[in-house]
Amino acid sequence: MSTRSLRITLCAALVATTLAACGGGTADGGGDQGSGGGTIKLGAFSPLSGPAVSSSSGVKATEAAIRKLNDAGGINGHKLEFIVKDDQYDPAKTPGVTRELVESDNVAMMCGPQGSVPFGAVKDYLAARKVPSIVNAGAPTLAGEYSYLVSSPFDGLGGLLADYAMDELGTKNIAIAYSEDILGTSALEGAKKALSEVGAQPAGEVKFDVSATDFSAQAIQLKGTNADFVIMPGAQANVAGQLINAAEKIGYQPKWGLSYASQNQTLLDLTGGALDGRAFFATPYISPESAVGQDYVATLNKYFPEVETSSGATIAGYTIGEVCLTVLQAAVDEAGGDVPSSEDIQKVMNNMSIDNDYIKGINWTTDGHEGARSAQILALVDGKFETDQDYSPLPE
Amino acid sequence: MDLLQASIVLGVVVGIVYALSGAGLVVIFRTSGYISFAQGDIAAVGLFVGLAAYKAGGGYGLTAVTVILVSTVLGGLVGGLITIPLERHGHLPAALSTIGVGLIIGGILNVTVGGDPRAFPEVSSAAAFDFAGVRLGWSDIVGMLASAAIFIGLGFFFRRSRIGIAMRAVNDNRFAGQILGVPDKRLKLVGWIVAGSLSGVLGLFVAPILSLSPVSVNTLLVFGFCAIVIGGFDSIFGALVAGVSIGVLSNLTSAYVDPNLVPTVLWAAMLLVLLIRPNGLFGRRRLVRV
């Protein structure tokens, strides 16, 4: 395996270096980036092929939101052009495609580039080019002068799940399972803090390795805590599914506190119906079963009927598209009805609060570019993700 | 519940699967003298075709047969058309070709079916009985019985059957085999075909646990590789004992030390065995002519 990844990495690095060199040659020096007669150019990178191709549902949903607005006449008559480039979720490829977007396509902003690790590879470059980004990723460290987050910080989601278990499920007997990365550890901290506010301690803290082939040791440890509720919002569906199945195997059936990261069909397939009524998903995004969710599902089905609409990643992508459109409407107003520049866009974003049907609790200022500080809890009922606790502010 | 006891029982259950993945590697090693790194990808193709059959309404039986059949045929094709012909340039090019084949198959799978994990059916989701606080399902029981049958069968095959003995002979001294009229290329092909079907069987046990993606069987083969190094490259029995030990060891490490240390502990154990017993715990010391 290690030989394999090494070879892939080397090949990818070579290709990326070549691409980056080519991109550098076609730079035109900028100047009037994005201000092309009646068209607002937006860019994003996302895996469109390769091992992570399933994550392309997010960027497709972003595109659906944009196309819907274009079909309704655009913003003050300006059409939006959304250019998506394939980086295969490979941080060695991301810089090359990002340079193309910025220097050849002259995008005014990045709308929903995918993934914490790929975005981390180009965050400084985009800042140097003064191109603002609304990022589709969860790591709070990605926020910066030119990068803006929509997804809630995971410490907040961890805290929200702990409060939900105590207030709604009536138990303080809570364990936390986490992986040793930024999402896992911040969720752990958030949950512990929420428990300590009421003078409680976690029943156990169990660490897992996302690349493991066997989760039975973690399942045994969790069972040993005898907790009624297990918080692990940082886990993706395949990891969460394996750990839950390992717990089922030893007869341990707690309620599980998850997040939009694992909210999809893969989790349901892996656990085979065992989770119904026992899984809760903290998310800043809408439920596909809600009234506004029906509107979202209809839009997706119109433009991309093949995309899985109940997936948290798809809903996140669509919401980020909506956020971009909100930002652009304000930016066009700021530019006096003209096509806004990158500068105009950043200016409005530095003073923007969003509280609408799709997302609540975004308060961007010059200094703060964090994601939504309001989230809801969805419960898995008959294979559907339904609102169980309405939007509430995340614990600080 | 007793953490130690459950760790050990579950370690044994998963260890048998590790051992099975090692067994497939031993079969090719015994005939050709190198390891195939393409077995996980060969299994993945079989599993994806099998999954398509399952979704088209085939029952579990048909799915399992499809998986094993496709892996068997693909294993034979890779060995017969690519790797065995390359052996005339030496073992290293042949072994490297298996890495190349693995990467190509993996790449094709990524483009065609994508890398996202998906659920794979298991033989039965019903619980069989509880043992030491662990609920063993029928799929665990079937898995252990099938593994036991495969281990006994392979042991018998290499010890008792003419073809199995001749396969070992070809690896031992190819020239002498040719002089005696042993059809060495045909036997190597048999090795690849058997290894292909074994990787299909392995995939049937792995995919329901790890979920199916182009890399899921490969992830597990790392443990299989560890098992045969620790157990001894030419010992089927060694692969069994080492696989189970690795399952228990990694469970105990994960439970009592740190889950992130599991690979470290495994590789350290492997190096230790190599330093103390280079031919593995159960491998026979290679005798040289006196």
Add this chain to the structure above:
Amino acid sequence: MTPPRDAALDLTSVATGYLSDVAVLEDIDLHVEPGQAVGVIGRNGAGKSCLALTIAGQLRPQAGRVTFGGADIAPLSSRARAGLGIALVPEGRQVFGQLTVRENLVVAAYGVGQRLTPAAFDAVTEHFPVLRTKEADLAASLSGGEQQMLAIARALVQSPRIIVCDEPSLGLAPVAIDVLARVLGSIRDSGVGLLLMEQNRGLLEDVCSSVKLLDGGGIKLTVEPRDLSRPEVMAAYLGHAGSAHAL
């Protein structure tokens, strides 16, 4: 094209070598028939192994005919030749070291599409009682003489008509060579043709009815075994210079 049971091996004007365009041996004529033992003597590098490998099908003759029972066997593989009854006991014994004695014999039988029946095992090991007692030992654990016995036993299991032995005495103790001579003699008397490549004159004298002297890329002389010690034969064997210290 199945040759008659009492098939003779004939080489007519054969040229051969390890590379397709460089001849090590030229103009070789040989005739071995069942029940007859022919010796080939030659110094190291004279081409004895080259000749053995050509007969066994590992090397292709560059010119001339190789026939068995009158049929041309030049295009046949080693496997096909083993099936016809031509067995090679290669130089350096080449036993399967990590297989047991019995397994070595099983593989030999498998090579000609047979099973090693208990009767066949008994028949072969009658010549080599030591192999019977060490039946379950790894071949690599045997002594050099025992390994040579095993290599010959392996050939015998294939029920050959002709056995080509390439330097069987190499590295053996004198007492082992005596045993070897007795065994080869009885194999010959059982009706198998023997082609014995050797440097050991005593072994050739004990077993063979005629001896070819291989030197300078061809057969220089054909002599009676008892003539091997005559000075003019020795001189030819020792080479053109004839200097005694060349050995």
